[in-house]
Amino acid sequence: MNKVAFHTLGCKVNSYETEAIWNLFKQNGYERVDFEHDVADVYVINTCTVTNTGDKKSRQVIRRAIRRNPEAIVAVTGCYAQTSPKEIAEIPGVDIVVGTQGRDRLLEYVAQIRGERTPINAVGNIMKTREFEELDVPNFTDRTRASLKIQEGCNNFCTFCIIPWARGLMRSRKPESVIEQAEKLVAEGYLEIVLTGIHTGGYGEDLEDYNLAKLLVELEQVEGLQRIRISSIEASQITDEVVAVIDRSEKICRHLHVPLQAGDDDVLKRMRRKYTTAEFMDRIRKVRKALPGVAITTDVIVGFPGETEEQFVTGYNFIKELGFAELHVFPYSMRTGTPAARMEDQVDEEVKKYRVAKLIELNQQLSVKYAQPFIGDVLEIIPERPYKEDPTSGKLMGYSDNYLNVVFEGTEDMIGKICKVCLDEVDAEYCTGTFVRVLEALPTGMESKGKAV
């Protein structure tokens, strides 16, 4: 049996696509082996280019695969492959370069290389691509939560971001294909689906008379599906229609990840983000009214070119006032090819470090403050795995619908099921709770989400 090994760099979309590519190999009788410890016949490296470091790491991994088995076929895909195919093709030992489109032909290319060892560069112009790449992912190697990719690309061109050049413009998956995939995942036993994409909340912008709100309504009807999580949505995409759907829904999780990036209007403008802090606050207030207790998590970049101490403090105060449940803090990292990398007033690394530390400290306060009111409530947790800090403790770890990371005593057969757990204590890292019972899958509407019972 032929053996294939994968290495994935970068974001969740890449992990998703690796699963899709693995699915293609599996259907063709391949066995999946470990990238680090086993020798494979084919290596697939799914690369990242979000920062300059992403490129460097991707090249290191490619070289590692070539060294491990110089006879193997080495295929490189993903964002770095899309933006710099020549750079990758020049690495001796690389056989196939395919970007962020056309991965369905990967096995064809592998067969071609077996016949005649002439390297293949299959990277096309992503800016001209208008079709969503349809790849089936009916199950996942090691997750209890299933991702479902609903769109590709982004039309925003924020000044710090290279992604539109790596992923192309916005393309939505056809609604019937999304629903079909959701049904397959439910049939595989997944209770929660995470809707994912490069610019997930923009779903439908390229479709006629269809949008994210309508898709959510249709997904709500999928029998057996218990939870729908939206991986990320821009403030400007939280329309009144989306808020109304969230309000009526029994399945949409009380968790929205809404990237803020900066809490100061001047910085937002230079980032070319499409909202002001006042508009952001207004959208969040509406969501909170529709979904009381909702966890709003976010991404923040500190040290964007030209960010003064005063602007940082304005942003800090805005973040505090808004009361996010969790912050993902990133120091600004220069990405060659983007407008921000050419801006003159780059911020000193030491200043960035200080600002990151301040926000990490704020994150700890905010996450405890968000979780505290839920102490004593019985939440619905889907345990994902044994508690990894102490795997022999008989404890499991999983997320509640409002994204609290909860550890509680339980047995491994509970993994992937919805468990009722009483929240006892909260902490910035994780919360602890007491197991109450396993919830048998009930028809929609018979159990309310995450409320005290």
Ligand code: SF4
């Ligand atoms: S919205 Fe901005 S940050 Fe997000 S993918 Fe698009 S260009 Fe990049």
